[in-house]
Amino acid sequence: MCPxxxxxxxxxxxxxxxxxxxxxxxxxxRQYGVDHLHRLNNNENALGPPADAxxxxxxxxxxxxxxxxxxxxxxxxxxxxxxxxxxxxxxLVGNGSxxxxxxxxxxxCEKGDNIITxxxxxxxxxxxxxxxxxxxxxxxxxxxxxxxEAMLAAMDARTKILFVCNPNNPTGTWWxxxxxxxxxxxxxxxxxxxxxEAYCEYVDDEAFPNGMELxxxxxxxxxxxxxxxxxxLAGLRVGYVCGQRDVVDYIxxxxxxxxxxxxxxxxxxxxxxxxxxxxxxTRRMVAEAKELLLPxxxxxxxxxxxxxxxxxxxxxxxxxxxxxxxxxxxxVMVRTMTGFRFPNWIRVSLVQLPAMRDFLAAFxxxxxxxxxxxx
Amino acid sequence: MPANVSPASPLSAxxxxxxxxxLQADTAYxxxxxxxxxxxxxxxxxxxxxxxxxxxxxxxxxxxxxxxxGREEPIRLTLAHGGTFAxxxxxxxxxxxxxRALNFAASxxxxxxxxxxxxxxxxGLLVAGRTTDRCGLTRSGPDVFHLNAEVDREYPxxxxxxxxxxxxxxxxxEPQPAAGALRHAALLAAGRYPARLRPSSFSRPERFADMVAxxxxxxxxxxxxxxxxxxxxxxxxxxxxxxxxSGPYCFDPALAVETARLLTEGFLSRVARTEALCAFSERxxxxxxxxxxxxxxxxxxxxxxxxxxxxxxxxxxxGVDQPAYYRHLREDAGAAIWAHPDLFPFLRREYDRLxxxxxxxxxxPTDHTRLAAHSLLATSLDRxxxxxxxxxxxxxxxFAANLRAHVEAIQAQGVGDILLHLDLxxxxxxxxxxxxxxxxxxxxxxxxxxxxxxxxxxxxxPGHS
Ligand SMILES: Cc1ncc(COP(=O)(O)O)c(C=O)c1O
Numbered sequence: 001m002c003p004x005x006x007x008x009x010x011x012x013x014x015x016x017x018x019x020x021x022x023x024x025x026x027x028x029x030r031q032y033g034v035d036h037l038h039r040l041n042n043n044e045n046a047l048g049p050p051a052d053a054x055x056x057x058x059x060x061x062x063x064x065x066x067x068x069x070x071x072x073x074x075x076x077x078x079x080x081x082x083x084x085x086x087x088x089x090x091x092l093v094g095n096g097s098x099x100x101x102x103x104x105x106x107x108x109c110e111k112g113d114n115i116i117t118x119x120x121x122x123x124x125x126x127x128x129x130x131x132x133x134x135x136x137x138x139x140x141x142x143x144x145x146x147x148x149e150a151m152l153a154a155m156d157a158r159t160k161i162l163f164v165c166n167p168n169n170p171t172g173t174w175w176x177x178x179x180x181x182x183x184x185x186x187x188x189x190x191x192x193x194x195x196x197e198a199y200c201e202y203v204d205d206e207a208f209p210n211g212m213e214l215x216x217x218x219x220x221x222x223x224x225x226x227x228x229x230x231x232x233l234a235g236l237r238v239g240y241v242c243g244q245r246d247v248v249d250y251i252x253x254x255x256x257x258x259x260x261x262x263x264x265x266x267x268x269x270x271x272x273x274x275x276x277x278x279x280x281x282t283r284r285m286v287a288e289a290k291e292l293l294l295p296x297x298x299x300x301x302x303x304x305x306x307x308x309x310x311x312x313x314x315x316x317x318x319x320x321x322x323x324x325x326x327x328x329x330x331x332v333m334v335r336t337m338t339g340f341r342f343p344n345w346i347r348v349s350l351v352q353l354p355a356m357r358d359f360l361a362a363f364x365x366x367x368x369x370x371x372x373x374x375x
Numbered sequence: 376m377p378a379n380v381s382p383a384s385p386l387s388a389x390x391x392x393x394x395x396x397x398l399q400a401d402t403a404y405x406x407x408x409x410x411x412x413x414x415x416x417x418x419x420x421x422x423x424x425x426x427x428x429x430x431x432x433x434x435x436x437x438x439x440x441x442x443x444x445g446r447e448e449p450i451r452l453t454l455a456h457g458g459t460f461a462x463x464x465x466x467x468x469x470x471x472x473x474x475r476a477l478n479f480a481a482s483x484x485x486x487x488x489x490x491x492x493x494x495x496x497x498x499g500l501l502v503a504g505r506t507t508d509r510c511g512l513t514r515s516g517p518d519v520f521h522l523n524a525e526v527d528r529e530y531p532x533x534x535x536x537x538x539x540x541x542x543x544x545x546x547x548x549e550p551q552p553a554a555g556a557l558r559h560a561a562l563l564a565a566g567r568y569p570a571r572l573r574p575s576s577f578s579r580p581e582r583f584a585d586m587v588a589x590x591x592x593x594x595x596x597x598x599x600x601x602x603x604x605x606x607x608x609x610x611x612x613x614x615x616x617x618x619x620x621s622g623p624y625c626f627d628p629a630l631a632v633e634t635a636r637l638l639t640e641g642f643l644s645r646v647a648r649t650e651a652l653c654a655f656s657e658r659x660x661x662x663x664x665x666x667x668x669x670x671x672x673x674x675x676x677x678x679x680x681x682x683x684x685x686x687x688x689x690x691x692x693x694g695v696d697q698p699a700y701y702r703h704l705r706e707d708a709g710a711a712i713w714a715h716p717d718l719f720p721f722l723r724r725e726y727d728r729l730x731x732x733x734x735x736x737x738x739x740p741t742d743h744t745r746l747a748a749h750s751l752l753a754t755s756l757d758r759x760x761x762x763x764x765x766x767x768x769x770x771x772x773x774f775a776a777n778l779r780a781h782v783e784a785i786q787a788q789g790v791g792d793i794l795l796h797l798d799l800x801x802x803x804x805x806x807x808x809x810x811x812x813x814x815x816x817x818x819x820x821x822x823x824x825x826x827x828x829x830x831x832x833x834x835x836x837p838g839h840s
Contacts, residue, residue: 022706023708028708032732119644318666318667319667319669319702321703322669325729325731328707338643338702338704338705340647342644343639343647
């Protein structure tokens with residue numbers, strides 16, 4: 001008998017579960033019998049892209065689709081170089097920062113190596129490590145935040161990368177300058193430290209450490225940033241890694257060229273050009289949403305965790321997957337947190353007030369339904 | 376690994392010792408198959424009696440397959456160490472003609488079963504598997520079937536610990552409990568919870584610890600401030616997409632609420648990023664925290680024949696309502712399911728109550744003239760629990776009669792609890808409602824995502840056949 005396909009597959013792939021993205025909105029709307037859907041599940045910026053990026057997208061001429069993009073995002077790297085005052089060779093752009101996560105792991109890990117991150121954080125670090133056959137050491141959060149001492153204690157000679165999500169998705173906690181500095185001294189250059197700053201533009205605080213500066217003193221630091229969150233270009237998939245030149249050179253060897261498309265590159269560059277007003281408006285929208293939601297959660301007697309970022313996590317008195325279905329029936333899509341190892345919590349993106357009010361109204365009804373319904 | 380590091384999704388079970396034979400479907404090989412089974416079973420830790428029981432089942436299954444399986448390919452026999460049991464798995468292709476014979480109730484002539492004139496060649500698989508602890512038929516490809524048998528290793532029974540425990544907060548989780556701690560916790564649970572609410576291995580604690588060591592169960596322990604066991608929850612895979620759990624077991628009633636919550640949360644965190652789509656309760660205790668699971672309904676279970684006292688058959692004993700709790704570990708994208716319109720009122724009520732979006736598509740029984748003569752039902756039989764689960768594999772003109780024959784044959788084996796699982800992604804399965812009702816099956820539970828789509832669990836109502 002010839003081998004079953006499964007017998008051709010390594011153990012760590014057979015054991016691994018592929019991520020199932022949610023279905024397209026129209027499909028979900030039909031399934032749940034609703035005529036609108038508030039997308040509060042992916043931490044997207046509901047304001048949409050900054051004006052300059054919008055103009056670039058509108059001006060995109062279809063014939064350009066026939067031509068390959070810049071294979072190494074030449075112009076976008078120049079724009080980043082100018083913005084951050086660093087050599088363009090120190091930036092490596094990917095199809096979303098998710099792609100560069102894979103590139104970094106491929107560049108530094110070999111059989112028997114491990115990576116360290118938190119148990120309750122963005123899942124992709126852990127996933128990429130596992131489906132590549134590397135051990136992911138998951139350190140429990142402490143007081144909702146990454147635990148620097150426990151991460152250091154978990155290091156051994158085979159630890160190649162530590163992933164710190166700062167601010168953390170989904171808790172919004174972040175390490176201040178002192179904590180980060182102590183942690184980096186503890187690592188003492190023994191492994192790469194990835195600081196994922198996907199939500200850094202939402203933080204307006206002197207004490208927040210800027211990874212772009214840290215890497216100048218700590219050459220083992222690399223920083224991830226993305227255009228998906230604050231810059232509202234999630235659909236175009238642009239993210240990047242920045243580090244010391246030699247570090248980025250190694251990562252580039254494992255990275256697919258031409259992975260960032262012709263529309264995403266100039267749109268991202270344009271988004272950077274004039275972003276101050278956009279950032280202020282987004283932060284204002286997030287603050288207003290919090291002012292509405294947090295007192296409402298208090299009034300409902302619900303525990304929540306709200307830190308930096310355009311999201312808030314709230315504990316629910318019933319299974320988060322049941323709350324999800326009930327909210328979907330009312331045209332509101334949130335993220336269940338069981339997959340983040342926070343069972344019975346949901347995460348809600350913070351957007352404009354009308355959508356937040358719709359969410360609250362639906363949420364109130366759902367809480368009523370689950371409290372009067374059967375156990 | 377430092378103790379505070381929680382493991383990510385469990386690595387696939389490390390390779391288990393096994394012996395694989397490829398045998399021509401020829402009874403000349405019967406002694407080879409039986410001797411291999413007996414020998415391997417002893418290597419895998421069964422005593423002589425257990426090894427003989429496995430050997431006997433292998434011999435009878437193999438003889439049966441020689442008569443009925445397709446001959447193009449050899450039969451593959453895998454004898455494997457299951458940790459606390461030894462198993463034999465026959466993988467084979469069946470030609471069209473012989474499918475009928477794979478029905479566990481096939482060829483069983485009930486009237487002649489206890490008479491000595493029972494022609495050996497006519498014994499059904501149900502009888503062929505009588506020396507096993509568990510046996511069953513599954514299908515892994517359009518034409519590929521597996522017939523498997525398991526015999527358990529013997530373990531000593533130990534006295535449950537029922538002395539009251541006075542524990543001290545704060546509690547913490549032990550994600551990778553050592554064997555000694557597991558044995559202790561199993562006995563504490565056995566001392567506080569009735570038999571039907573705990574795995575039978577709790578009163579044979581070495582067996583329980585071995586089951587965890589071999590990955591048959593996963594377990595989390597709660598410890599008190601002084602490191603004493605405060606509670607236990609355990610779970611196992613059920614198919615590729617689901618886990619079923621038992622517990623939570625809490626050892627000090629004064630701390631039960633905190634203990635149960637800690638264990639439940641820990642359990643869900645552990646299964647959350649694995650391939651499991653959903654968690655079902657197998658033996659839920661009253662300590663299960665409110666609001667963490669959805670109540671799917673209940674089954675009425677009578678238990679193993681040995682549980683029924685005073686010579687009462689299981690079908691007469693009253694039965695205990697066992698609630699079924701459920702939790703989806705993902706976001707539901709909605710689905711379509713097929714069912715006979717007779718089932719719509721039940722399904723609509725359940726889907727609405729559980730807030731599942733489902734398009735109900737009407738499925739009518741296939742016209743008899745377009746069906747093959749014979750249907751096929753897969754049976755899995757757990758003699759220790761007195762439980763049989765039937766799953767329709769192929770439709771046929773004789774579906775209703777075949778189902779009735781299965782019920783009778785299973786009851787004749789002294790097994791009183793008979794469930795039937797319909798996979799509602801298959802129109803022909805959903806369409807069987809009238810045949811099921813006529814045979815005494817009533818719809819009891821919808822198990823979302825438990826099969827290719829949702830599974831409808833029907834239960835045979837005792838006294839009806
Ligand atoms: C912490 C964090 N890092 C990275 C990403 C991925 O972003 P991208 O769209 O750039 O792949 C996300 C998106 O949710 C995130 O939350």
